[in-house]
Amino acid sequence: MKTGYKYKLAALFSAFLLLALGVMILGQNVDAAPPSGGSVAGTVKLDGTAPHERSIDMSKEPSCAKEHASNPVKVESVVVGSNGGLQNVVVYVSQGLSGNEANSTQMQTWDQKGCQYIPHVIALNPGQHFKVVNSDQTSHNIHPQPKNNSEWNKSQPPGSQPFDVTWANPEVAINVKCNIHPWMHGYMAVVKGPYSVSDNSGAFKLEGLAPGSYTLTAWQEEYGTQTQKVTVAAGKPAAVNFTFKAK
Numbered sequence: 001m002k003t004g005y006k007y008k009l010a011a012l013f014s015a016f017l018l019l020a021l022g023v024m025i026l027g028q029n030v031d032a033a034p035p036s037g038g039s040v041a042g043t044v045k046l047d048g049t050a051p052h053e054r055s056i057d058m059s060k061e062p063s064c065a066k067e068h069a070s071n072p073v074k075v076e077s078v079v080v081g082s083n084g085g086l087q088n089v090v091v092y093v094s095q096g097l098s099g100n101e102a103n104s105t106q107m108q109t110w111d112q113k114g115c116q117y118i119p120h121v122i123a124l125n126p127g128q129h130f131k132v133v134n135s136d137q138t139s140h141n142i143h144p145q146p147k148n149n150s151e152w153n154k155s156q157p158p159g160s161q162p163f164d165v166t167w168a169n170p171e172v173a174i175n176v177k178c179n180i181h182p183w184m185h186g187y188m189a190v191v192k193g194p195y196s197v198s199d200n201s202g203a204f205k206l207e208g209l210a211p212g213s214y215t216l217t218a219w220q221e222e223y224g225t226q227t228q229k230v231t232v233a234a235g236k237p238a239a240v241n242f243t244f245k246a247k
Contacts, residue, residue, distance in 0.1 A: 038209045038232035042239055043202040044089040044218055048246025050080040056183045063137045064115035064181075076120045076185075077222050085202025086244060088121040089220045090172065092191040093206070094227065096214035101193045103127045110188070112140045112156070117176060117186035121221070123195040124188060126170055132156065132163040141179040144188060146171055153179070172219050187221055218242040 053074035058065040079087040103125035111118045113135040124130060134140050134156040142163075143153040148171040154163060167174070167190045178184035189195070196204035206216075211234045218226045223244040230238050 038211055038234055039205060039207045039237045040209065040214075040216065040230055040232060040240055041203070041205040041237050042091075042241045044086045044091070044198045044204065044220075044242045044244070045084045045202050046078070046080050046086045046246050047084075047243050050246060051078050053078075058115055058181075058183065061115050061138055061181055067114045073114065073116060078220075079120075079200070081200050081202060083201060085198070085200065086220065087198055087200050087202065088119070089198040089202075089204070089218050089242070089244075090121060090123045090189040090191070090195065091198065091204045091206065091216060091218045091242070092123065092172075092189070092195040093193040093209070094215050094217040096212060097193045098210065107131060109133055109162075110186075111135055112142070112178070112184070115178075115181050115184055117184060119186075119197070121173070121187045121189065121197055123197050124167060124190050125192065125195070126168055126190055127166050129164055129166050132165060134158060134160060134162075139180060140184070142176065143179050144174050144176045146174045149174065149190070172217075172225075173221070189219060216240055218244075220244055222247070 055072045055074050058068065058073065076088065081087065108122060108124065108130040110122055110130055111133045115136065122130070132142055137158050139155060139157045141153065141155045145151060148169045149167050156163070169190065170192055171190045173187040173189040176186045176188060194206040194208050196206050198204045209232045211232055213229065213231050216228050216230055226242050226244065228240050228242065230240050232238050
């Protein structure tokens with residue numbers, strides 16, 4: 001009886017090892033499989049001479065003026081890199097989405113630092129949470145002015161807790177100002193599906209797109225919008241470039 005029990009136990013243990021090995025191999029195969037989604041990457045550039053960037057006078061807020069004493073802040077309505085790359089351009093899918101795309105769950109931050117909005121332009125999905133932070137030694141009164149969402153206007157003293165905020169509806173783009181410091185200015189773009197904001201070289205990338213045909217829109221606060229059509233294949237990046245003409 002004891003010998004038979006040992007044989008049964010050994011057989012059961014061997015079966016368990018085979019099952020575990022099979023799960024490990026299957027898991028490795030799944031991890032190694034290429035992703036089914038596609039992506040779009042490219043650059044946004046300015047054709048022509050960039051406008052003069054006017055310096056901002058922050059003398060009415062000494063703490064912020066002191067912070068920028070060696071490098072005065074300039075207006076950010078058109079920010080161009082050395083290679084002509086246009087920064088702060090929102091690129092998103094304006095046509096072709098299935099409607100089943102999930103909203104991003106990444107928490108973004110809209111900071112008030114040195115009496116500036118950082119970043120100057122932020123992109124979000126409807127319902128995506130973001131934090132409004134005051135990193136300055138002075139109070140701010142953040143005042144987004146949407147047309148397709150509920151307007152709000154909140155005072156935020158130094159050292160106060162961040163606001164946790166969402167936007168319900170798509171809107172490109174929501175103008176944001178500070179009622180205390182009139183030079184503070186930025187935008188929030190609320191879009192469906194994957195999005196990107198071009199960096200200081202003008203580069204952008206949209207990921208997680210299902211294979212298919214789409215229309216992409218690039219929005220810039222001074223130059224408006226441009227659109228381009230693109231076909232996305234599974235596991236293969238597509239290339240799209242935008243060029244705005246300087247005024």
